[in-house]
Amino acid sequence: MKTILVPVKMVLDSNARPRVRTDESGIDLSGMRMSINPFCEIAVEEALRLKEAGLAEEVVVVSIGPAKAQETLRQALAMGADRATLIEIDETVEPLAVAKLLRAVVGEEQPDLVLLGKQAIDDDCNQTGQMLAALLGWPQATFASAVRFEDGRLLVTREIDAGLQRLSLPLPAVVTTDLRLNEPRHCALPNIMKARKKPLKIGAPADYGVDIGRRLKILAVRPPAGRKSGIRVATASELVGDLRAAGIV
């Protein structure tokens, strides 16, 4: 393989406590701690391992998000990625628009493999990889828990309900990563310093000729209701009676 393209997303840090905006339009991200989406981090790690095994020449990372997402890209560069592109936009971009932007980046970079997280932990959409594969007409393997590259084909193990499924894909292909694929590395200090000097290109959605207009309407975002206190029942028949009364049985 020559190039592996890894799209990465900046998300609210998993340790941060999300605050819902008072107008119920979404989560208030101002001043919140942001991080690389864990599934994306796994994708970067896997791409680097393929490169370090001599199976790919370069790893290119791309992100679509606000200017702050440069830090997410810098982290991927510190892990070992070679170059980065940020498509800068402040608004939330829907999965289909993300997939279309990525298709345009694929056209530019001509990668042999697009390796990306199966979903982002903020909206849990789990759509981008699949949509991208469909737009490109490439084979896809989602939820990868193991990836091997042999004789010009990718061998991908997926975790499915019935057990493990093994797929063999020709290149180019789209692979999305599951949580157990690998454990991402800690960045070494010299690599963090070097990452500042690696190329990071910044563009806008318009540069890629993609319409990112919203197709979905968010009605309201509300925090989950607090847990109600329970009641204590004396007998089993009382419990059954209460469950009947509540229409559960």
Added chain:
Amino acid sequence: MPSYKAPVEDMMFVLKDVLGAGQVFAEIPAYVEIDTDVVGNVLEEAGRFCAEILQPLNMSGDAEGCRLEDGVVRTPKGFAEAYAAFSDAGWGGLSASPEHGGQGLPRTVQILVDEMLSAANLSFGLFPGLTRGAYEAIEAHGDETLKALYLPKMIAGTWTGAMALTEGGAGSDLGLLKATAAPRGDGSYTVTGSKIFISSGDHDMAENVIHLVLARLPGAPAGTRGISLFLCPKFLPDRDGAPGVRNAISVGALEHKMGIHAQPTCVMNYDGCQGWLVGEEHRGLAAMFTMMNAERLFVGVQGLGVADASYQTAATYARERLQGRATDGAGTAPIIAHPDVRRMLLSMLSFIEAGRALSLFTALEMDKEKFHPDPEIRRVSGGLVALLTPVIKAALTDFGFEAAVLGQQVLGGHGYIREWGQEQFVRDARIAMIYEGTNGIQAQDLVVRKLPLDGGRPVRMFLGLIRETVEQAEGVAEAAALRVAVGEALAHLELVTARLIDGDLAGSGERNAAATDYLRLFALVAFGWLWLRMTLTVVTMGENADAHARRKIAVGRFFAGRVLPQAGALARQIGAGSAALMGLDAGDF
């Protein structure tokens, strides 16, 4: 189970917004490539390493401790692997000079990583901390051969360092030490003596241990002016610089301690081992003292780090633990609803954030002192560093220990049992008040040596900076109460300072008696000043200040109302003079 998250946002707020470190770095040629973004990246990753790799070993390391087996020290399970990962990632060379393989980052960044290390695992943090102290001493005073042989390995963490100063009969007064060194005629020396309390004296985490040993040459003058510094490696490097023959250095015993159980504090015997002189003959103590400011800053932030770790657990616990009813509501409340629990948490938090700001202010002055192109700025910064070093070492470890006790108290019985880790913080924090010069010695240093330094210019300069901020705060509504409180406390400090420099408390007995209370008063005023600066910064940021930054206004108000008034009481205590201490005959104790 305790967990730790490095407070990178708070650190960056002080560094970038309050102190404007980006501007300072830009003025320093050695740091032109260091912007605050890269500092943020480094801190994030260091925080991740500390939280994910070092913190999980903190309680297990404490429970297991170190063992001495057949003359070799074994560190607790997981420590050697963690140390290898730490060194492989290059963390040991963070602020070391690029000439010998370091990354050349500012002291300011080093001190923040030191805080994280101390919070996550104090016992572990001492290994790289002491190695740094040793390689900085070799770099400053060693000859080119020693530097070429030892610096790259120590900066890479392949070899670690140990500082062998204290002996059974020579602690705070090193002039009494008895270890000897005799020339061998080949440029090296035979070093003989026994040293106690040697941190990282021996272990199984790296392939060599480099001891810096203080000893006397034949015919050396008595006292501190007859002490020389020797480099004694555990294994003598062979022709290729690899560890070769075992030197005559042995571990006499492991000290049995109250805390930092995972840190091998050794009794070391130097049984006629081979060593090399570092620096000039009889100038060993002076050579060690050039490292002292940095080392003492490091020890100060150990108190700070442990306090923050304890705070994080206490705050989490207080939000979740349901006990008692809130004063204004019905139903069982989380204990954080109770004002007395708030008092404990806020006492901790208001110390931690101001203590961090003071250590960063000083570290930034150290960076200027070392690298700023303007000699006048270097001189002024040097004065401030000298003045503030004993304050940081003593105040941050005293308040840090007190904070750890409060963090234990918040958890009640659960703070006393081991499960939550709070009692370990109390035990671990205690040592920082004692080693690297006891806090009593620090207070003497402040009053006897640092106040009169350079004709009193550094202290006048520092108090002037505080006065300036108080004036700046005039008319700022959010800072009104804090401004008044800092102004009052500063007036007490100015008065007592004048009495100590050339007034009724200037005699040596009076200075000695006043020192500890004076250092505490000094620290409280400095903390108040930094709360005022943090508050003004948030106010200036206006709309750009997020909720996390805005909460500092409330913490600053707590400090103004509930902590700073102690300044008045301390000033009165000091005013009572030595008579109250010396009234009892020694025989009557």
